[in-house]
Amino acid sequence: MEFDPPFDSAYKSLLDAMDPKGCPALEVEQCGLPLIDLARLDLDDAAAREKCKREIASASAEWGFFQLVNHGLPGELLERIHRVQVDVFRQPFEKKAHERLMDYSPDSYRWGNPCATSLRQLSWSEAYHISTIPCPEAEKANTIRCTIDEYTTAVSRLARRLAEILAEHLGCGGSHFDESCTSSTCYLRLNHYLPCASPVGVFGLIPHTDSAFLTVLYQDEVGGLQLMKGERWVAVKPIRGSLVVNIGDLFEVVYTLCCTALSNGEFKSVLHRVVANPEVERFSVAYFLCPSYETVIESCREPAVYRAFSFREYRLQVQEDVKAEGYKIGLRRFFT
Numbered sequence: 001m002e003f004d005p006p007f008d009s010a011y012k013s014l015l016d017a018m019d020p021k022g023c024p025a026l027e028v029e030q031c032g033l034p035l036i037d038l039a040r041l042d043l044d045d046a047a048a049r050e051k052c053k054r055e056i057a058s059a060s061a062e063w064g065f066f067q068l069v070n071h072g073l074p075g076e077l078l079e080r081i082h083r084v085q086v087d088v089f090r091q092p093f094e095k096k097a098h099e100r101l102m103d104y105s106p107d108s109y110r111w112g113n114p115c116a117t118s119l120r121q122l123s124w125s126e127a128y129h130i131s132t133i134p135c136p137e138a139e140k141a142n143t144i145r146c147t148i149d150e151y152t153t154a155v156s157r158l159a160r161r162l163a164e165i166l167a168e169h170l171g172c173g174g175s176h177f178d179e180s181c182t183s184s185t186c187y188l189r190l191n192h193y194l195p196c197a198s199p200v201g202v203f204g205l206i207p208h209t210d211s212a213f214l215t216v217l218y219q220d221e222v223g224g225l226q227l228m229k230g231e232r233w234v235a236v237k238p239i240r241g242s243l244v245v246n247i248g249d250l251f252e253v254v255y256t257l258c259c260t261a262l263s264n265g266e267f268k269s270v271l272h273r274v275v276a277n278p279e280v281e282r283f284s285v286a287y288f289l290c291p292s293y294e295t296v297i298e299s300c301r302e303p304a305v306y307r308a309f310s311f312r313e314y315r316l317q318v319q320e321d322v323k324a325e326g327y328k329i330g331l332r333r334f335f336t
């Protein structure tokens, strides 16, 4: 299709080189993530509010992931951001690859992985990485741009609220996310997963952790997201109108103790991936709560597992590793 990136031709040699017998199956058992009804946070009943917060904290410790209902983002806005996303990707590939999307950075669009040397390093998807800077005056009449803004404002408020609940639970102060997480470094990632009929099974997004405090994901009902639970992969069952939240690397750095025996109950940035569907395309939109580049990320506990680093240093290291290795190495680079 003229809209889709030329995956088949660009990655033919990697596809041909894969032997189906040597590939572990990517289909895994489906699970229900911890489901949290967030409406309880706004009740007068203090016990119900506390229970809701405890559930958020224990899901973050046990799974690193949870699913939210009654999260406050209107269903109508979720439908609108979905339609916007479909429209944005239904543009000719040449246009997406060579023309700037509205006022966003010229390198917002990406597809595949130019550094992949094996199919296991290849993400069979296209994406727009867009900053959450508010809509400039010149774009105010653009309904696509305004919907992205409206969605960003709502999801960003939710993400900050969750981050504060988690930080408060760990007793390390909870109100700094508003100051440190700026709209220039928080970003949205619009994901479009193309169908892939390869018999060897292909990733829509290769296994990774998120370089953020936390991520809020709105996905359609196709499914394909999988996460590491203990030693095995499990698939997330999508729930219409819900949001998936996961803990990112930065929460892990700030709040993890060095001694693993004591670290029960703390939050882990959990490995996750998307498996390509053989027939159906899939859309999702992820919001990443990130600090400004100057922010120093360091443990608020002693002894620390990771050395202190600035968010800029972390982003640059991740980019360098992806270029050199084909994948993100992440926090392992920063052990003390």
Ligand SMILES: O=C(O)CCC(=O)C(=O)O
Residues within 6 Å of the ligand: 189, 191, 205, 210, 217, 219, 224, 225, 272, 273, 274, 283, 284, 285, 286
């Ligand atoms: O699309 C999904 O389900 C996951 C997306 C994701 O993990 C990401 O954008 O970092």
Ligand SMILES: [Fe+2]
Residues within 6 Å of the ligand: 208, 209, 210, 215, 272
């Ligand atoms: Fe992710």
